[in-house]
Amino acid sequence: MTVSWHGVIPALMTEMTRDGALDLPATQRHLESCLAAGCAGFVMLGTLGENSSLSADEKETVVRAAVEAAAGRAPVMAGIAEYTTDLAIDAARRARRAGAEALMVLPTMVYQTDAREAVHHFRTLARAVDLPIMVYNNPMAYKVDLKPEDFVELAGEANIVAVKEASHDGRRITDMINRHGDRFKLLCGVDDLMLENVLFGASGWVSGLANSFPREAAQMFKLAEAxxxxxxxxxxRWFMPLLHLDVAVKLVQYIKLVNQMAGEGSEWVRSPRLTLVGDERRHVEAIVEQALATRPRLG
Incomplete structure (x- = not known):
């Protein structure tokens, strides 16, 4: 399947049981629900997929289960987030073996690279695998910001085709288009900047809260693009209090709780993450309860 890099692409949750074991049937059910709601593809093993909490074998198993559930109806992409470039290449090859049709590649974890090192990492991985790649630029989380001029060095790699832009800089989409034209597909990577990014030229939205409210996410993207x-x-404006949850440190726990309340999944996470308690839990519950009480009727 050719990846179009278009539309709403949930960074899908990896569903788990209460004891932290993989719940593959629940993950597949959730994927089916998002697909039926109009989502255009899936990123497995992103932050919301609890990538860093899974073993290499588990990551491969999750991707294979997603590919099986999608059954050729939408592309499945695999997040690659590893400590070293060699480990990232191995993870990418495993994802390909499991049936992934594209990769979302992050900078290396733990060690904070500079832009030169990050470019080398992405270029080296691109030359080692034959899948299309979306570079995930998220300086807020990973402390390295690839600016439009840095992508000049990656433009020569034919399989680096897209950028998930999460710099929180509303000017970045325009700056990337001005510098590179249509060389890279640009996707919004910050939920609460979705409308601005799409209006300024983003072709897709890699979304957290689309997990919980996929119909609303797909409809909002469709309206914005039109x-x-x-x-x-x-x-x-209805969605915004929910969308803010995607940029919190505990976005995994927050959005899994939202999923549970919206009937899309469960809140179970793997240690060291813990489910929410106390005021923090009540804060998220209040946001979701308000959203459910005022949920728009879609045609």
């Missing part, structure tokens, strides 16, 4: 700004804005 230039129906007033309708998109009304939906965006």
């Amino acid at each position: 230039g129906r700004k007033d309708e998109a804005l009304a939906l965006y």
